[in-house]
Structures are given as C-alpha cells and as structure tokens.
Amino acid sequence: MHVVWASATLLSFLLSLQAAQAQTGLQLTLPAKVNAIAGEDVVIPATYTTSRQLNLIEWIKRDSVDQKATQVYTYNPLLGNSKSYGQFAGRARIEDQASLRIMRAASGDAGRYFLKIMTDDLVTEEAITELVVLVPPEVKVGPPGPLVVTSGKSVTLKCTVFNGRPNNISSLWWEKDNMPVEHLRLDGMKYSGGTMKMPSLVVRFVDRMDAGRYTCAVRHPASSRPIKASLTLKVQYPPSVTRISESLIATADDVLTLECIADGYPLPNVTWTRDGVRLPCKPQNLPHNLRACSQVFDMLRMNDTGSYKCSATNGIGDGDTKALFVTVRPPTKGLxxxxxxxxxxxxxxxxxxxxxxxxxxxxxxxxxxxxxRNKFAFYYNLIGRGEGAIEDKTAATASTTDGPKPPDKPKMSPLNTGIGTLRKNKKGQDRRFARVLYPYSPTDENELQLDIDDVIEVLEGENGGWCLGYLKGRIGLFPSNYAVFLPTTEAKKAVAAQLTNIEGKGKLSI
Structure with missing residues (x-):
C-alpha cells in the first residue's frame, strides 16, 4: 500500500510540475538517471530556459529508503551567495546554468536529487533525477599466502567477490604469472574451475612448474580496469644434483676445487664425502632454488686419490647423490x-x-x-750544362795545355746520378794526397784549377780517372793523370810545406 501511495504521490507531483512549467514558461531539463563511480567526480547536468530573473537555485537530496530530505547546495544569483551543506560541504558546486558537480562521490551520495528554481515573481519550479553510485567490489583469494604444497598433490585456490554495487560482475578469470590460466589448459586435466560459475581454481598433481603467483581477476561496471587479488603458490619437491665436477687426474701439490650444485625446495643441504667421511665445504645460495658447495684442496697429496660423492637432501623424497673419482699423480720431475x-x-x-x-x-x-754515393753527384751534373758541351770544352782545353789528355768523365744516367767510377776511401784509412804535375784550367764549374806542385787532398777516386779533391778551400773534380799520388810520409811533408808557403804569402801581403 505504501509503495502504491508513494507512486501516486510522485505521479501527481510530476503532473503538477509540468502544469506549473507550462504556466510560467520556465523549462527545466534534467536526466532521469545518472551513474557515478565511487571515488570519482560526477556531474548531474541541468539546464533551464526562462525570460525571468532567477532568485534562487537549490539542490535537495532525498534518500531512497527513509525519504529523508537533505539540503545539498543553494545559490542566490542576485547576491552571488552559494553554500554546500552537511556531507556535501566542500564537495558540491554549481556549474554552467544549474548543473551540480559532486567531487569524490561516495556510496552514501546515491539517491534522488531535486532541483528547485525560484524566479523574481516567487514562482518555484522543480525537477527530479536519480543518482546511482557504482562501487567497485572487493576481491579476496585464499588460503592466505604464501601457500606451500608438496609436489604430486592437488590444491584449491578460492576467489570471493563482495561489497560491490551493483552486486553482479561481468566476468571472472584466473591468471598464473600474468598469463590467463585458460591459455594453460592443455589437456583439461591440470586445471578446473576459475570461472563465474565456479570461482575457485583447482590445480591437480602440482609439480615444481606450477609454482608461481596466481591472480583472480573480475570485471565490474564501477571500474574500467580489472579488479585483482593474488596469492603465491610454492611447491616443495625433492632435490637433485644438477651439476658436478668431472673425474680427473691431478698432480700432487696442485690446487683443486670440486664443485657441486643442487636444486630443490626447500633449499637442499649439500655435502661432500669420501669413503663415508664428511668433508668440509663452502655452501653458497644461488637464484632459482639452487645451492652450491665447493670442496677446495689447497695442496693435493698422494693420499687424496679416491672416490668423492656429492649428496643433496631437503626432507622431501630420498635426496640425490652423484660421484666422481680423483687420481693424484706424483709431481713431474724436470720441465x-x-x-x-x-x-x-x-x-x-x-x-x-x-x-x-x-x-x-x-x-x-x-x-x-x-x-x-750520391753525396757528390752534383759535381758531375750541373744544371744547364749538357754532356756534349763538356766534352767539347775538355777537348779544346786539352789541346792548348802542355799536359796529357784528361780521361773521360763518367756519364750520368737519369736513374743514377752518383759517381760510378769513384770508390770511397775505406773507413779508418789515412788521408790521401796528390801533387800536381801539370797545370790544368777547369772546363766546368765543378772542376779545380791546378797549378804545378799544388797538393790536393783526395776525397774520392783512384789513379786512372777523375777524382774528387779539396784544394785552396774548394771541392771539385780533377784529372788523376795530371797529378801523382803521394806516399803517406811524403804527403805529410808536402802538406806542411804548402801550409808554410801559404802563411809566408799571407805575411808578405800584410
């Protein structure tokens, strides 16, 4: 009866409101329903058309259950005064014409909202809308993690969804390490459930590959992203020795390290033994449920020869053992x-x-x-003088002098400008000198002027050809048949006499 009465009252109110709007010419536009997401801002759009001056804009909320009216916001356009009330204080304001913005919408904001507008003739118009606040649900998985299970057994992972508004969800699925379990259902025997009809996920015959992070994900209208909750599944499995050093032959006094790496969860205890006697080792934890243990021999001895075993145990199963054999030979003598x-x-x-x-x-x-060899080559090949001109001058001069005919000069080839007929004095040999027998006038710029009894220091060459010599401060060529080579003792006397003669002439000139 109360529901029928409330519906009749609302219908009569709407009819009277439409009649009043038709009489005053004030038209309000307000949607019948607005959806909001909890925690986000929401705007209830409202517009009006009127030619009258507005005196008051007021928003009122009425709860859907007890119909209690709560003032939300008031605005006086003439005075410019505005105010928000109660739970909406600081969260509500007017936008555009008469739209109401509610910041950080909460589930308690849901209900019916009335918009009242008063004109300057004190006529009041009203419109009504309903605000629905969508609340994302909470997702919980169990049993509480991390969940530890022994390999070979089955486990059930539960997923519970609650406190959502509306209560229904659009989809539900499980993920393992961010990959949908649906993609892992190979033969249909490993997983079952994990859907909207059966939220719990059953994992059968778990092994070490089933360990990981399991996530229950749901979609709800109140959230644009999936809502998730996760737990960690750890699988206990027996240990196994994954790597061990190979059998080897070593030499006494060498340094030797035997390595052993085992896999298992819980982390295995790794030990080395020889003939049943436990040996000290250095354990080390590695990633991915691995543990290593090294047996170090700082100096091998002959009695270290034997069989060595590496064992791994963790209380699950019988453990694992692998062996190797070490042969120690005597030190090598010599190299x-x-x-x-x-x-x-x-x-x-x-x-x-x-x-x-x-x-x-x-x-x-x-x-x-x-x-x-090329040091004195320029004396034989001056720029601008041809070989034919040199031969002509030599012939002409030889005919006018009283001395013998000079020997032919060596001809220079484009590839070798050195003095091919001359031989350099050997290193360490005494200086050589020659006395001029006949006067000689140079026919070229690279030749020496010779006077009788001049003593020439022979730089290069031998008797029988052209020689390179030093005379009176000049270096040049001279024909060897115009001079005679002096022995060492005679040459020293001749040089001394020539120096004395030069000094005497110098004093007379002074």
Whole structure:
C-alpha cells in the first residue's frame, strides 16, 4: 500500500510540475538517471530556459529508503551567495546554468536529487533525477599466502567477490604469472574451475612448474580496469644434483676445487664425502632454488686419490647423490710440457726479433751507402750544362795545355746520378794526397784549377780517372793523370810545406 501511495504521490507531483512549467514558461531539463563511480567526480547536468530573473537555485537530496530530505547546495544569483551543506560541504558546486558537480562521490551520495528554481515573481519550479553510485567490489583469494604444497598433490585456490554495487560482475578469470590460466589448459586435466560459475581454481598433481603467483581477476561496471587479488603458490619437491665436477687426474701439490650444485625446495643441504667421511665445504645460495658447495684442496697429496660423492637432501623424497673419482699423480720431475712450450715460444720470438733487426740493419746500411754515393753527384751534373758541351770544352782545353789528355768523365744516367767510377776511401784509412804535375784550367764549374806542385787532398777516386779533391778551400773534380799520388810520409811533408808557403804569402801581403 505504501509503495502504491508513494507512486501516486510522485505521479501527481510530476503532473503538477509540468502544469506549473507550462504556466510560467520556465523549462527545466534534467536526466532521469545518472551513474557515478565511487571515488570519482560526477556531474548531474541541468539546464533551464526562462525570460525571468532567477532568485534562487537549490539542490535537495532525498534518500531512497527513509525519504529523508537533505539540503545539498543553494545559490542566490542576485547576491552571488552559494553554500554546500552537511556531507556535501566542500564537495558540491554549481556549474554552467544549474548543473551540480559532486567531487569524490561516495556510496552514501546515491539517491534522488531535486532541483528547485525560484524566479523574481516567487514562482518555484522543480525537477527530479536519480543518482546511482557504482562501487567497485572487493576481491579476496585464499588460503592466505604464501601457500606451500608438496609436489604430486592437488590444491584449491578460492576467489570471493563482495561489497560491490551493483552486486553482479561481468566476468571472472584466473591468471598464473600474468598469463590467463585458460591459455594453460592443455589437456583439461591440470586445471578446473576459475570461472563465474565456479570461482575457485583447482590445480591437480602440482609439480615444481606450477609454482608461481596466481591472480583472480573480475570485471565490474564501477571500474574500467580489472579488479585483482593474488596469492603465491610454492611447491616443495625433492632435490637433485644438477651439476658436478668431472673425474680427473691431478698432480700432487696442485690446487683443486670440486664443485657441486643442487636444486630443490626447500633449499637442499649439500655435502661432500669420501669413503663415508664428511668433508668440509663452502655452501653458497644461488637464484632459482639452487645451492652450491665447493670442496677446495689447497695442496693435493698422494693420499687424496679416491672416490668423492656429492649428496643433496631437503626432507622431501630420498635426496640425490652423484660421484666422481680423483687420481693424484706424483709431481713431474724436470720441465713439464707447459714450461717447454713457454720456453719454445720465447726462443722463437727472440729469433724472429733478431732476424728483423738484421734486416733492418742491412736496409739502413744500404740507404747510407746510397746516400754517400750520391753525396757528390752534383759535381758531375750541373744544371744547364749538357754532356756534349763538356766534352767539347775538355777537348779544346786539352789541346792548348802542355799536359796529357784528361780521361773521360763518367756519364750520368737519369736513374743514377752518383759517381760510378769513384770508390770511397775505406773507413779508418789515412788521408790521401796528390801533387800536381801539370797545370790544368777547369772546363766546368765543378772542376779545380791546378797549378804545378799544388797538393790536393783526395776525397774520392783512384789513379786512372777523375777524382774528387779539396784544394785552396774548394771541392771539385780533377784529372788523376795530371797529378801523382803521394806516399803517406811524403804527403805529410808536402802538406806542411804548402801550409808554410801559404802563411809566408799571407805575411808578405800584410
């Protein structure tokens, strides 16, 4: 009866409201229903059209259960005054014409909202809408994690969804390490459930590969993203020795390390034994449920020969054991192969370096020899003088002098401008001198002027050709048949006499 009476009252109110709007010409536009998400802002859009001056805009909320009216917000356009009330204080305000913005909507904000507008003729118009606040549900998984189960058994993971508004959800699924379990259902025997009809997920015959993070995810109209809750599943499995050093032959006094790595959960206890006697080792925890243990021999002895076993146990199953055999031989007398190899390598390297140095020395000597051969080449090949002109001058001068005919000068080829007929004095040999027998007038700029009894220091060349000499402060060529080479003792006297003569002439000139 109360429901029928309330419906009739609301219908009569709406009819009277439409009649009043038709009489005053004030039209309010308000949606019949507005959805909001808890924790987010919501706007109830409201517009009006009127030619009259507005005196008051007021929003009132009425609860759906007890019909209790609560003032939400008032605004006086003439005075510019506005105020929010009660649970809406600081959270409600007017936007645009008469729209109501509620910040951080809560579940208690749900209900019917009345908009009242009063004009300057004190006529009041009203409109009504309903605000529905959608509340995301809470998701809980169990049993409380981390959940530990022994391999080979089955486990049930529960998923509970509650406190959502509305209470229904659109979908539910499970994930393992961020991958949907639906993609892991290979043969249909491993997983069952994990849907909206059966939220709990059953994992059968669990093994070490089933360990990981399991997540229950649901979709709800109150959230644009899936709502999730997770738990961690750990699987206990027996240990196994995954890696061990190989059997080997070592030498006494060597350093030896035997390594053993085992896998298992809980982490296994790894030990080394020899003939049933436990040996000390250094355990080390590694990622992914691995543990290592190293047996170190700082100095091997002959009696260290034997069988060594690595065992791993963790209380699950019988554990695992692997063995190896170490043979210790006596120290090698004399040089071993490694030392011989190093010595051979050093010797070969030294020989190669010596060969490179010899080749480099030969190359440098060759370059120096070529440089010394070409040192005085310009005396034979002055720029601007042709060979034919030199021969003509030599012939003409030879015919006018009283001395013998000078020998032919060596001809220069474009590839070798050195003095091919001259031989350089050997290193360490005494200085050589020659006395001029006949006067000689130079026919070229690179030749010396010779007077009888002049003493020339022979720089290069021998009797029978052209020689390079030093005379009176000049270096040049001279024909060897115009002079006679002096023995060492006679040459020293001749040089001394020539120096005395030069000094005497110098005093007379002074």
């Amino acid at each position: 071993d192969m490694f030392t011989i190899a190093i010595a051979t390598g050093v010797l070969v390297g030294c020989l190669w370096l010596g060969l490179c140095l010899v080749l480099l020395g030969c190359y440098i000597r060759k370059r120096q020899h070529e440089k010394e």
